[in-house]
Amino acid sequence: MTREDIIKDENKVYSRPRLLLDATMHYCPGCSHGVVHKLVAEVLEELGMEDTAIGVAPVGCAVFAYNYIDIDWIEAAHGRAPAVATAVSRLQPDNVVFTYQGDGDLAAIGTAETIHACTRGENIMIIFINNGIYGMTGGQMAPTTLEGMKTSTTPYGRRADINGFPVKISDIVAMLDGTCYVTRQAVHTPAAVRSARKAIRQALINTREKRGTSFVEIVSTCSSGWKLSPVKANKWMEENMFAKYPLGDIKNTEVKK
Amino acid sequence: MKHEIIIAGFGGQGVLSMGKILAYAGLLDGLEVTWMPSYGPEQRGGTANVTVILSDSAISSPVLDTFDIAVILNQQSLDKFESHVKPGGLLIYDPYGIHRKPERSDINCVPINATEASVEMGNAKAYNMILLGALLRLCPMVSPDTVITGLKKTLPERHHHLIPMNRQAIDRGAEIAGI
Amino acid sequence: MEEDVKLMKGNEALAHAAVRYGADGYFGYPITPQSEVLETLEELMPWETTGMTVLQAESEVAAINMVYGGASCGRAVMTSSSSPGVSLKMEGISYIAAGELPALIVNVMRGGPGLGTIQPSQADYFQATKGGGHGDYHLIVLAPNSVQEMADFVGLGFDLAFKYRTPAMILADGVVGQMMEKVVLPPVRPRRTQDEIIEQCPWAVTGKRGRAHRNVSTTLELQPNAMEKNNIRLRQTYDLIEANETRSEEFMTEDAEYLIVAFGCTSRICRKAIEDARAQGIKVGLLRPITLWPFPKEAVCRLSKQVKGILVAELNNGQMIEDVRLSLSVGSSVPVCHFGRTGGIVPNPQEVIDSLLSNFPQSK
Numbered sequence: 025m026t027r028e029d030i031i032k033d034e035n036k037v038y039s040r041p042r043l044l045l046d047a048t049m050h051y052c053p054g055c056s057h058g059v060v061h062k063l064v065a066e067v068l069e070e071l072g073m074e075d076t077a078i079g080v081a082p083v084g085c086a087v088f089a090y091n092y093i094d095i096d097w098i099e100a101a102h103g104r105a106p107a108v109a110t111a112v113s114r115l116q117p118d119n120v121v122f123t124y125q126g127d128g129d130l131a132a133i134g135t136a137e138t139i140h141a142c143t144r145g146e147n148i149m150i151i152f153i154n155n156g157i158y159g160m161t162g163g164q165m166a167p168t169t170l171e172g173m174k175t176s177t178t179p180y181g182r183r184a185d186i187n188g189f190p191v192k193i194s195d196i197v198a199m200l201d202g203t204c205y206v207t208r209q210a211v212h213t214p215a216a217v218r219s220a221r222k223a224i225r226q227a228l229i230n231t232r233e234k235r236g237t238s239f240v241e242i243v244s245t246c247s248s249g250w251k252l253s254p255v256k257a258n259k260w261m262e263e264n265m266f267a268k269y270p271l272g273d274i275k276n277t278e279v280k281k
Numbered sequence: 282m283k284h285e286i287i288i289a290g291f292g293g294q295g296v297l298s299m300g301k302i303l304a305y306a307g308l309l310d311g312l313e314v315t316w317m318p319s320y321g322p323e324q325r326g327g328t329a330n331v332t333v334i335l336s337d338s339a340i341s342s343p344v345l346d347t348f349d350i351a352v353i354l355n356q357q358s359l360d361k362f363e364s365h366v367k368p369g370g371l372l373i374y375d376p377y378g379i380h381r382k383p384e385r386s387d388i389n390c391v392p393i394n395a396t397e398a399s400v401e402m403g404n405a406k407a408y409n410m411i412l413l414g415a416l417l418r419l420c421p422m423v424s425p426d427t428v429i430t431g432l433k434k435t436l437p438e439r440h441h442h443l444i445p446m447n448r449q450a451i452d453r454g455a456e457i458a459g460i
Numbered sequence: 461m462e463e464d465v466k467l468m469k470g471n472e473a474l475a476h477a478a479v480r481y482g483a484d485g486y487f488g489y490p491i492t493p494q495s496e497v498l499e500t501l502e503e504l505m506p507w508e509t510t511g512m513t514v515l516q517a518e519s520e521v522a523a524i525n526m527v528y529g530g531a532s533c534g535r536a537v538m539t540s541s542s543s544p545g546v547s548l549k550m551e552g553i554s555y556i557a558a559g560e561l562p563a564l565i566v567n568v569m570r571g572g573p574g575l576g577t578i579q580p581s582q583a584d585y586f587q588a589t590k591g592g593g594h595g596d597y598h599l600i601v602l603a604p605n606s607v608q609e610m611a612d613f614v615g616l617g618f619d620l621a622f623k624y625r626t627p628a629m630i631l632a633d634g635v636v637g638q639m640m641e642k643v644v645l646p647p648v649r650p651r652r653t654q655d656e657i658i659e660q661c662p663w664a665v666t667g668k669r670g671r672a673h674r675n676v677s678t679t680l681e682l683q684p685n686a687m688e689k690n691n692i693r694l695r696q697t698y699d700l701i702e703a704n705e706t707r708s709e710e711f712m713t714e715d716a717e718y719l720i721v722a723f724g725c726t727s728r729i730c731r732k733a734i735e736d737a738r739a740q741g742i743k744v745g746l747l748r749p750i751t752l753w754p755f756p757k758e759a760v761c762r763l764s765k766q767v768k769g770i771l772v773a774e775l776n777n778g779q780m781i782e783d784v785r786l787s788l789s790v791g792s793s794v795p796v797c798h799f800g801r802t803g804g805i806v807p808n809p810q811e812v813i814d815s816l817l818s819n820f821p822q823s824k
Binding site for chain 1: 521526535537
């Protein structure tokens, strides 16, 4: 039996989502971004949002997100994606607007924009990739870096007395009246991927229905930054990251404006 | 015809609004007008002043060093602006709270006791309109009727019941100036 | 009298003009001396009439990035601030320029550097005309000197911004923003529909809406060859703007033996100084740049050949004077002197005359 005998439509059990462009991703092996991109593309397609979705990409590893998902995109300045998305959502009410940001972008330089988009209850989805490190610039400490975690700017491990504590931004935005849905997910196992997919779907529906701000944190790995193999990175995440950033819905409510 | 006017006093005395009412009356008479305030924290109780220019030709600078007319409502403003009145010009001041009277003899200095008059009228808000009435009596650059028309046009409907009081205040100011 | 003549502050006239132009969005943050722009817009509630979005942002940084987002969608969007706030916007302005996006930014200048003073100034001339933010870009810089121009330059600024796909700035000052004058507000125009935007701005991020290709608004280009092409394209746009959009105005220059160059509120003060100086027999005229970038080099050069001396008057320690000097012909020996007040002090016309006489005693 040759490969050609096997690769036939009737044998097909999976195919790449139509909106996921056939481009080689720049992400490292084992990185969570690829899976999350796929989920976003898949759910946008499933919900028929191909023609209405506008994504806002961050500065960070996902800076090239616009090269991978076949919708209209705006590439924002570092940390400012929620401000950009605010304007787009208000000026283009027919569109479904989301940001896709990392921990440095969303929880350090862009904290003010994150908090205030959520306080205003902007009708947007925010996807927050939390891998506890600055991946793109080469593994520096992020606001979500765990205590004791070694990075290039905390070479002896993060110390609370010097570097402060890791920030649980999802818990903060869950306290704000403008958020309708805040959840913390991961994509390290098939079950986790299915749960994350459901969360993104819920968030996009909320956004379309203008229910307020939906905030989906994905606790993620960074094999390169953590200097671990993909398998070990997943294990390290389960043992350490989930202790600080437990998975599950934090808030699911109706926003009254 | 050109009138270059400075109105100066404390924030809250109605300095800026008096200037605005005067400027608006000028606009209704088809004149060119500018209204340039001191702005910022002064509005919160410090000194405030506004330069108003009414002219029948285009106005160049909204900022001036010398004035045809000064309307002075406190001592600080008198100290600051007395020397900036052009020779032959007019200085109207409220003697209430003024411990050093204007000293110049080459200008016409007229005290208008608007504080007292507004107390007599039982309405502190009439204060700046009493002064405006006096000013228009001493230098009739626009008519009191035009001022009232301006108030009708600019005040929201819910405040129109205040217009008769304003008319009364203007007339009272004119009366004081005419004595 | 025409019914449409209003008495307004420059800041208020600008806000009214934005609604009447059919602007799609305003994003701002309070700062003296320009807060009346946001206050007036909130009072007008244009979202109930034209559908214009008005939003008080959490910071100047957020506001300019909202403008970046709206501009990416092909919308006519604007922000306003004053000097310290405009410094905060500079990164975003660089992105808007790099993204070849139309937008309108208003700076009602106050004295600096630092927190400085809230009183009028023209000390942001360099920032506005020489880039301000990072990278190789220019803004079209319009300098109003009256309340009427505060209103008129909104439409002009937006039109130029869309014509050249580049951000435009109204560089006003505390005098022009705060003073009241007569103004005839510009005519009311409808906001553009989504279909009109798609037709006029095929680059706009609107959602694909059946389009075969996706539109991406980005300023990132890691390939040096491609990035240089972007820079060359920008340079070509700036060349076109310099060739077509330079604006200036002259007052009593026909027989002038001395020239004052001044913009914004200072040009008004100088106009009065010239009227007074002429009455004393001093033959002096005014060149007022209306666009600070592109700078009216040719007008300066032409007049420099006619006069015995040039006085550059501005509310700073000497910024526009550099452009005046650069505009002279090679070998020109005409003296160029500076008169400036800073710290929020607005000079009176007599000070300008005094400076003219002390710099050029033979002018008397």
